Amino acid sequence: MKKLTLDLAKQEASKCLLCYDAPCVQACPANLNVADIIRSLRFDNLRGAKKELIADHFLETTCADLCEQKKYCKNACLRAKLDDAVQIEELHKFVLNLSFQGEKVLDNGK
Amino acid sequence: MENKDLSIEFCGVECENPFFLASAPIANNYEMIARALDAGWGGVVFKTVGFFVADEVSPRFDQIKKEGTPFLGFKNLEQTSEYALEKNLSEMKKIKEDYPNKVLIASIMGQSETEWTELAKLVTAAGADIIECNFSCPQMADNKLGADVGQNPELVKSYIAAVVQGTDLPVLAKMTPNLGSMVPPAVAAMEAGATGLAAINTIKSITSVDIGNLAPAPLIKGKSSVSGYSGKAIKPIALRFIHELASYPKLEGVPISGIGGIESWRDALEFILLGARNLQVGTAVMQYGYRIVEDMISGLSHYLAEQEVDSLEELVGAALENVVPANQLDRDHIVYPQIEQEQCIGCGRCYISCQDGGHQAIGWSKTRTPSIIEDKCVGCHLCAQVCPVGVITEGKIKAKLA
Numbered sequence: 001m002k003k004l005t006l007d008l009a010k011q012e013a014s015k016c017l018l019c020y021d022a023p024c025v026q027a028c029p030a031n032l033n034v035a036d037i038i039r040s041l042r043f044d045n046l047r048g049a050k051k052e053l054i055a056d057h058f059l060e061t062t063c064a065d066l067c068e069q070k071k072y073c074k075n076a077c078l079r080a081k082l083d084d085a086v087q088i089e090e091l092h093k094f095v096l097n098l099s100f101q102g103e104k105v106l107d108n109g110k
Numbered sequence: 111m112e113n114k115d116l117s118i119e120f121c122g123v124e125c126e127n128p129f130f131l132a133s134a135p136i137a138n139n140y141e142m143i144a145r146a147l148d149a150g151w152g153g154v155v156f157k158t159v160g161f162f163v164a165d166e167v168s169p170r171f172d173q174i175k176k177e178g179t180p181f182l183g184f185k186n187l188e189q190t191s192e193y194a195l196e197k198n199l200s201e202m203k204k205i206k207e208d209y210p211n212k213v214l215i216a217s218i219m220g221q222s223e224t225e226w227t228e229l230a231k232l233v234t235a236a237g238a239d240i241i242e243c244n245f246s247c248p249q250m251a252d253n254k255l256g257a258d259v260g261q262n263p264e265l266v267k268s269y270i271a272a273v274v275q276g277t278d279l280p281v282l283a284k285m286t287p288n289l290g291s292m293v294p295p296a297v298a299a300m301e302a303g304a305t306g307l308a309a310i311n312t313i314k315s316i317t318s319v320d321i322g323n324l325a326p327a328p329l330i331k332g333k334s335s336v337s338g339y340s341g342k343a344i345k346p347i348a349l350r351f352i353h354e355l356a357s358y359p360k361l362e363g364v365p366i367s368g369i370g371g372i373e374s375w376r377d378a379l380e381f382i383l384l385g386a387r388n389l390q391v392g393t394a395v396m397q398y399g400y401r402i403v404e405d406m407i408s409g410l411s412h413y414l415a416e417q418e419v420d421s422l423e424e425l426v427g428a429a430l431e432n433v434v435p436a437n438q439l440d441r442d443h444i445v446y447p448q449i450e451q452e453q454c455i456g457c458g459r460c461y462i463s464c465q466d467g468g469h470q471a472i473g474w475s476k477t478r479t480p481s482i483i484e485d486k487c488v489g490c491h492l493c494a495q496v497c498p499v500g501v502i503t504e505g506k507i508k509a510k511l512a
Contacts, residue, residue, distance in 0.1 A: 078457050
C-alpha cells in the first residue's frame, strides 16, 4: 500500500464506525487506544492524535511494525463486517510520521 | 442508456428535456455551450451579460468537505461575464443558428432601467428564447448590481417592467435566497409582467476562515469577501424556496426553473415534484463536467418507465399537497424503531446517539446487541439516522395515551 497523504488518511479514518467500547482497543495486547487516535484524526485534531499515540505507549514507534503479522486490532474491526477493516496500521504509521510547521501539516514527516 | 421522451414546455417554449446549464462559469462562451448541448443538455442559460465587464480575482473558489467527501458546498467569487457584450451577443446568435432545437436563455443584468431595457432588446435580437433577469448575484463589486436588488420588491418590479418594454420574449426573474421570504419580490416580478421565476441563486457565505492567516478562504492577497455558496449542501434550502413559491396561491401555475445543488436525476425529480418544470445545474458541472447529464436523462427515463408515467408534466408539483404546516402533522402516535438483529454489526452507534442525543432508550449488552426500551423510546428515530448499516427500520405503531 502506498503511503497515505493527509486527505487519504482522513478518508480512511472516516471509514471507522466510531464504535462504542471499541473492539479494536479491547483486542490490542499492548492496550493502545487506537480508537481515540483515529477519532482525533477524524475530527481534525492531528496534534492530539500524535500526542496521544506517543504518550500512550512505549512501543509507539515500532508497534505498528511489530504487530504487522498479528493485527489484533484490525482483525477485531467491525467495519470488516460491511466491507474491509479500517487500515489501522497505516493510520498508525501516518500519525506517527506527522509533523507540524505552524498550522501547516507535514504528512511525510519531512 | 434509457432515453424516454423527457420533453416539457417551459414559459411557452418546448424543451427536449428539462436539464439546463445555469448561468455560471460553465456557460461562458460558444465553444463550452456547444459541447454541453452536444452532450445532451436541453438548453443553457448563457452566463450573465451586461454593459459591465467583470474583472475577476484569483483565486476565487472555496469548498466545504466532510470526512473525505469534497465539494459538499462550494463558494464562488466570480461575477458576470468577463467578455465584452458584443462578443457575447454574437456567440448567442451562433448558438441559436447551430442549435435551433435547443433552448437559449439569456441572463442579463443592468444598472439602470434604461440598461435593462437595452439589454432585453439586444439579447432578443441575438435570438434568445427566454430572458433571465439576474437580480441575485451575491458577489458583484458594484452596489447597484447583485443580490440586494432581489431583496427589494420595488426594484424588481421596475426592472422587470423595463425588461418587458424591450422584448416580447418570456421573462424569468432569478430570485435571491438571501431573505426571509421569497414571496414579496416574486409577486412583484409577476405583477410587473414576468413570465416565470428561477430560484435559487447562491447564498451569501463565508465557507471557512484560514486560521493561519486570519482571513476567510479563498485568500486574495490576504483578504476575502462574502460571496455565493452553492452545491449539494444548499439543496434543502433551494427546495424550501421552490415549495414556498409553488404553493403560494397568488403564484399558482407560474413556471419555475429550479436551481440549487442538483447533481443527479433524483435531485432533479425532487425539484419537479415540488413544482419546478425546468432545472438548472451549475456546481455539479464544475466538479464533474457536462457528461453528468447522460445519467440525469437516463435515470429520469428509467423512473418514468418504471412508474409508467408518460410525461414529465404529470409530475410537476405532485408532492406539494404533502407539505403541510407543522401544526397539521399527526402527533397522536409513536412509531417504534425496529433493529434487524441478524444484520446488526454491533458498533453501538445507535446506543451512543440515543444516550447523548435521544432519550436513553436503547439497551446495550455484553454481546454488543442493542435493544429498544419501549417505555423510554419516543420514536424519534435518531438511531436509524446514525446506523451505518441501515438496519433500523420502522416497527410497530402505538397510539399515545390521551
